[in-house]
Amino acid sequence: MISFEEAHKKVMEKLLSFEEENVFFTNSLGRILAEDILADRDFPPFHRATKDGIAINYGAGENTKKQFKIQGIIAAGTPKVKLNNTNDCLEIMTGAVLPENADTVVMYEDITIENGSAIVNSEIKKGQNIHRQGTDVEQGAVVIKKNTKITAAEIGILASVGKVEVKVKKLPKIALISTGNELVAVHETPKPHQIRNSNMLSLHALLEEENILATHVHLNDDKEEIKNGLNELLRTNNVLMLSGGVSKGKFDFIPEAFEELGVEKIFHRVAQRPGKPFWFGIHKETNTVVFSFPGNPVSTFANYYVYFKDWLYESLRIENKKENIVLGEDFFNPTKLTLFVRVKIESKNGITYAFPIKENGSGDLMSLAHTDGFIALSPNKELYKKEEVAPFIATR
Numbered sequence: 507m508i509s510f511e512e513a514h515k516k517v518m519e520k521l522l523s524f525e526e527e528n529v530f531f532t533n534s535l536g537r538i539l540a541e542d543i544l545a546d547r548d549f550p551p552f553h554r555a556t557k558d559g560i561a562i563n564y565g566a567g568e569n570t571k572k573q574f575k576i577q578g579i580i581a582a583g584t585p586k587v588k589l590n591n592t593n594d595c596l597e598i599m600t601g602a603v604l605p606e607n608a609d610t611v612v613m614y615e616d617i618t619i620e621n622g623s624a625i626v627n628s629e630i631k632k633g634q635n636i637h638r639q640g641t642d643v644e645q646g647a648v649v650i651k652k653n654t655k656i657t658a659a660e661i662g663i664l665a666s667v668g669k670v671e672v673k674v675k676k677l678p679k680i681a682l683i684s685t686g687n688e689l690v691a692v693h694e695t696p697k698p699h700q701i702r703n704s705n706m707l708s709l710h711a712l713l714e715e716e717n718i719l720a721t722h723v724h725l726n727d728d729k730e731e732i733k734n735g736l737n738e739l740l741r742t743n744n745v746l747m748l749s750g751g752v753s754k755g756k757f758d759f760i761p762e763a764f765e766e767l768g769v770e771k772i773f774h775r776v777a778q779r780p781g782k783p784f785w786f787g788i789h790k791e792t793n794t795v796v797f798s799f800p801g802n803p804v805s806t807f808a809n810y811y812v813y814f815k816d817w818l819y820e821s822l823r824i825e826n827k828k829e830n831i832v833l834g835e836d837f838f839n840p841t842k843l844t845l846f847v848r849v850k851i852e853s854k855n856g857i858t859y860a861f862p863i864k865e866n867g868s869g870d871l872m873s874l875a876h877t878d879g880f881i882a883l884s885p886n887k888e889l890y891k892k893e894e895v896a897p898f899i900a901t902r
Contacts, residue, residue, distance in 0.1 A: 833896060
């Protein structure tokens with residue numbers, strides 16, 4: 507059995523590199539950019555009015571002139587026009603191109619319009635209420651960096667620079683594998699000795715949050731069925747993710763089947779709770795990475811966040827932010843294991859605190875409905891005092 511730190515390090519040593527593909531930007535939400543996105547023009551592309559009002563030449567107003575004859579009106583989307591007489595003005599709408607010979611905009615709230623003229627009622631500052639060309643971004647500048655996860659904000663930027671097709675990283679092909687004769691489908695009514703197959707649905711949903719649509723295969727507790735199924739899946743996927751079949755029960759055939767199929771065991775069993783029986787390996791022939799989690803639902807859930815999500819983000823070269831959180835009460839770890847403790851977070855006086863969830867071990871799936879994340883408590887530190895900080899793994 508190895509320590510949590512050693513297990514995590516070994517997982518991170520088996521990162522994969524993914525190929526790239528071009529997709530329409532409207533289909534890129536949640537994907538990872540594989541290229542820098544450049545501005546195709548200045549932003550804004552012209553001097554634009556930021557208020558509805560009048561466009562004037564500041565030189566005229568500076569000479570104590572407060573009344574300007576209105577030459578016309580400029581709507582947003584109108585090509586650039588000229589202020590022919592710098593002693594006059596043009597009405598202008600927000601977003602419209604600043605006219606030639608004008609350099610200042612006075613908003614309607616600061617003027618009075620009478621008999622075709624605008625009378626200014628406030629002090630004028632040269633250049634006011636104008637968004638100057640190129641002050642946001644100059645043409646050719648990087649507006650979104652490579653390895654950025656595309657959100658709604660990036661979609662808008664891609665549209666603004668005319669990036670119809672965008673290069674993104676391919677996502678890993680993942681097979682979810684459940685084992686065990688005690689599992690039945692969700693729509694079935696389980697017998698007293700059976701349970702519904704919930705772990706796979708949790709993992710499926712977690713992967714969907716990363717835009718990965720995994721396949722799901724169930725294998726019964728039969729060694730040959732398991733071996734044949736795994737052999738096919740190893741050759742058609744980048745990652746196998748299993749739940750169950752890696753403990754020391756007489757019907758836990760997964761480790762033996764992997765050995766016979768040439769999957770190298772990197773480690774089996776970690777000094778942690780929940781998730782101690784975690785099995786991790788790699789099929790060298792196909793470079794398929796295998797995450798074989800214990801069957802208890804909280805063990806699977808915790809190991810996904812602690813190991814797989816870190817591995818995925820590192821493989822995609824994107825940041826997976828690490829957090830600390832303030833403890834809302836004393837916590838204890840009298841064991842030699844790293845403990846991942848379910849917590850609920852609450853904010854008090856601007857500080858976010860972690861409080862323990864009432865739970866009943868790693869089989870207590872229902873406790874996850876009240877869980878905001880896990881705190882990691884190191885071994886051999888019996889007391890974590892209230893107001894101390896601890897590493898926090900958010901699950902919401």
